[in-house]
Amino acid sequence: MNADAIIIGAGACGLMCAVQAGYLGKKVIVLEKSEKPGAKILISGGGRCNYTNQFASAEQFISANPHFIKSAFTQWTVDDTIGFFETYGITGKEKTLGQLFPDDKNAKDVVEVFTSVCEDFGQEIRCNADVKDIEILPEGFKVSYEKNDKTVVLTAEKLVITTGGLPIPKMGATDFALRFARKHNLKIIETAPALVPLTITGKDEEWFAQLSGNSVFCEVSNDEISFEENILFTHWGLSGPAILQISSFWRRGETINLNLLPHQDIVALLDEERKNNGKTLLSTLLNRIYTKKFTDALGKFLPLSKPVAALTKAEIDLIEQTIHRFKVKPAGDKGYDKAEVMRGGIDTNEISSKTLACKKIPNLFFGGECLDVTGWLGGYNFQWAWASGFVIAQNI
Template sequence: MSANLTKQTTFDAIIIGAGACGLMCAVQAGFLGKRTLILEKNNRAGAKILISGGGRCNYTNLHTSAQQFISANPHFCKSAFAQWTVDDTISFFEAYGIQGQEKTLGQLFPTTNKAKDIVEVFTQLCQDLDQPVWLNTNVNAVEQSDEGFTVSYERDGKLGRLTAPKVVITTGGLPVQKLGATDFGMRIARQFGMNVVKPMPALVPLTITGKDRPWYEQLSGNSIFCSVSNDKISFEENILFTHWGLSGPAILQLSSYWQAGEVFYIDLLPHRDVAELIQNERLINPKKTLGLLLAGLYTRKFADALSGQLPVQKNLASLSKEDLDAIKQQIHHFKVKPAGDKGYDKAEVMRGGIDTNELSSKTMEAKKVPGLFFGGECVDVTGWLGGYNFQWAWACGFVIAQNL
């Protein structure tokens, strides 16, 4: 392969990664009269944006605050969110024709329900602002040089080098490999002597193996509104039973706070007391069986699954205190010990990443390497399900652009 060396610095910064953070950074830099170049290994920009929210893209969340983010330093994200707010995100997209509609729990989607509309805002702006995006470009190395940084790349079968005074790494995390996800950002951080918090899958389904698996398999496809909790946090949303374990919004949320070997609990009837329901029904229909009562609370399939562990043939009047205790335990404190998770290819995001102690919270610049910036998912800041991670990406992109 031939080498095409570009020695003259023609860009204020080179941005590596055309995801949410990189695209926002390029556009905001363009607004400030700065010229950037985005290098993207995929054949299209915004690949992960396009699949988010089932292809509808929940592009922010109205309830965003530091409380919905996981990090070794829970305060780190506050500066970025103060500089670029949810209102800023809404106004930005509205200015380019994207109206938002609120769905569950503050999630904001485009009224068109098309993620491609979000990406098109950025691709059009990059074109209008002369912020080129090089697709199918694989970056091989980032090194400090007299001009600031030299970026070595391969594009269209040719090797090349570019120089710029500043480099922005917005290459995302390890999910999802089929979209080109790699550990590039973390490798570059380590290369420059920066610490990385151990990465792990987050917002990911959990697996059940062994003797408990058949019980979950029989419920595959059933979705139930529940409260799931461990000693760190609790979430109230639907859970989905699958042939390999548990998924659904509540499980994905809890997975970000779960470690291998830990148990968690499911309240299968949140905000209602099953013992009180039994007592009230006893007064009206004492001969009614527990099985019939459960059939009125759950799908038949789920009620049948519970019947293997509860005295469903007994009528309500004959239930003993021991029976009631067992029912309450099963309904309100259903114990789950997952075997593991489904890994990065099924995870929405990654937790862990570049240690926030290595970065300025005000600028996202590496403290040890002036001119080198990191933003988005490769940093140790991980949001809940529901648009929070996009808000983090937009905020990072804005903040970095102000400091290029």
């Protein structure tokens, strides 16, 4: 045996697993298809890395089994994540909504923590290692990979697959874990892009495109859930934090609702303005709330040139509906190229929630994004990666 365990995938989960295994005196070899470890960590948060969220709990995750991650989150908490990084000189600074970023460091420093600790423990990270075959042996696993046109064979008693999901293929994302799972008759929950921009086509396309670059604070909702954050208009549709959040709950053909003024009542504002100065034009009032470009665009739906005092009840109802219940029916999404994570994955019923071991194949473990566990935007998916990496390390 070359090691106690072979870890396939040097992303957030695989790297944490390797470090935690090192703490326990276990020898692992990490195989990474890309040129360097932590590729997705490096681009997260625009290179700043939103590495956890202070409010992370099972409530912010989508899964066919919403209780599955509770055991892992009990074994490795947000405080554990904060303490771990503080040990290596990375202190968190909250941006918004509990999102923690390194205070005076960045994503490169986060990856450096893992690579340097792995080096201290003698854990090997082999990059440009393209795994071609996994053979299940009576005593463990034989993994064959190609590097520099040569085939290398490794054996270990335990095997860990943390190869992530399908998003951002240019960063090395593959369906490796899903293919392996299907080959061995493990159930897969249907996958789809999540935390992804939404596209608008047809008769509304031009209206959205003209607002490209404009950002508005909104409450975005569907029949299931709502989020309050900015939306961003683009030349192909909608993006921004609130849209990325709702995208994980959106299905093709559904309509979403935009409340363009979530903390105020537009009808109350109109009444107040009518009392103070009824000659004020609707456009003037809306320009106090939105950019002129956005107000002008609303002119497609609203009587902007009318004085507030002259608005009819039907017009006030139209204004109320447009501002607080603006309906959007996206045509689709921008796909895995632009998605931050994958929805769906290996069915968690195939995995032990306490150890993350595969129930059907002894000594095989799955962690991170390849499982049917999808977090909200804002550091939640990293918390799952760290927690699942820790749990696996305890059991390999």
